[in-house]
Amino acid sequence: MAGDERKLRESQIESYGRLMAGFSHDMKNHLGIIRESAGLMADLVEINGARMDPVLVERFKKTTDLIEKRVVIAAGLFHHLSSFAHRSDTPISSFALSDVVAEMAAFVERPARLRQVKLELKNDADAVLLNSPSLLQFFFYRLYTHCLNQLGEGDTLTLETSGVNGAAVLRMDGGGKLTLAGFPGEEEATALSLLGGDIFEENGIVLKLGSVVV
Amino acid sequence: MKILIIDDEVEFATTLCQRLKLRKFDVSEAHSGTEGLAALSASPPDVVLLDMKMPDMSGFDVLKVISRDLPQTRTIMLTGHGSGEAGKEGLALGAIDYLMKPVELKELLAKLKTLEK
Secondary structure (H helix, E strand, O other), X not given: OOHHHHHHHHHHHHHHHHHHHHHHHHHHHHHHHHHHHHXXXXXXXXXXXXXXXXXXHHHXXXXXXXXXXXXXXXXXXXXXXXXXXXXXXXXXXXXXXXXXXXXXXXXXXXXXXXXXXXXXXXXXXXXXXXXXXXXXXXXXXXXXXXXXXOOOOOOEEEEEEEEEOOEEEEEEEOOOOOOOOOOOOHHHHHHHHHHOOEEEEOOOEEEEEOOOOO | OEEEEEOOOHHHHHXXXXXXXXXXXXXXXXXXXXXXXXXXXXXXXXXXXXXXXXOOOOHHHHHHHHHHHOOXXXXXXXXXXXXXXXXXXXXXXXXXXXXXXXXXXXHHHHHHHHHHO
């Protein structure tokens, strides 16, 4: 890719990142109001409960508990979205591979659930990299999709990050079912080259990354 | 304990204010940085719950004034930033703590209880 085109792409990604981060920030404000309003309802029911119909009190409690539960889930997703979006603030930055994988996992859990594949995360103190997080997000997504397509009902996909001699390692294990056949394609190979990474089969699929100043 | 909530999200500030009042805190609210600074100078609180992003001025600008003029007032920043980086920046500017939005009341109450000691 020519230098100008690459700069344009980086600016595009940065713009999307800023838009998503702003959106996520707004949504957290909305969630904050929903949470406090439900909390206030719960407070008022608790204070006035003795004078209310016990069945109604129970219904209120169940409803406010459900709102709180869903707010927590949504807040977690927006928290990940915000972190994910801020990754593209600068083309190269220092980050832990496990953090990027954890953020991505929040979004890619759904397709796994739809395939009835269980997603497991394992983190063993990985290395901090100086690299391109948004490019890694892209590569991870393509690799994840490649792996998920090989699995089905009842399978477990384990994403394990670790650090070895300054390099960060991601192992994707699908219980012996994963191969690299057909991967990486042209785009993924270019991304992998820019990331300065290596990918191979070894008890699953292993992605090894070092610090790279692109 | 006297608390001032400075947040441009009026419904959030008002609802949180009511919930803290139900728990016997002396709470008031301001809905902009400018309004917050006026409230601070009129009657300095023990604790400020300060939003980081407001249209007229940032929470950091308000925090700088608090750190400079009201050293007895302790500030807890409220941030919607995902990574917590903004919260850490707030700590560097004199905030004693920060909470991620949407704020969990239990967590806030635990922090206020620690400050009361």
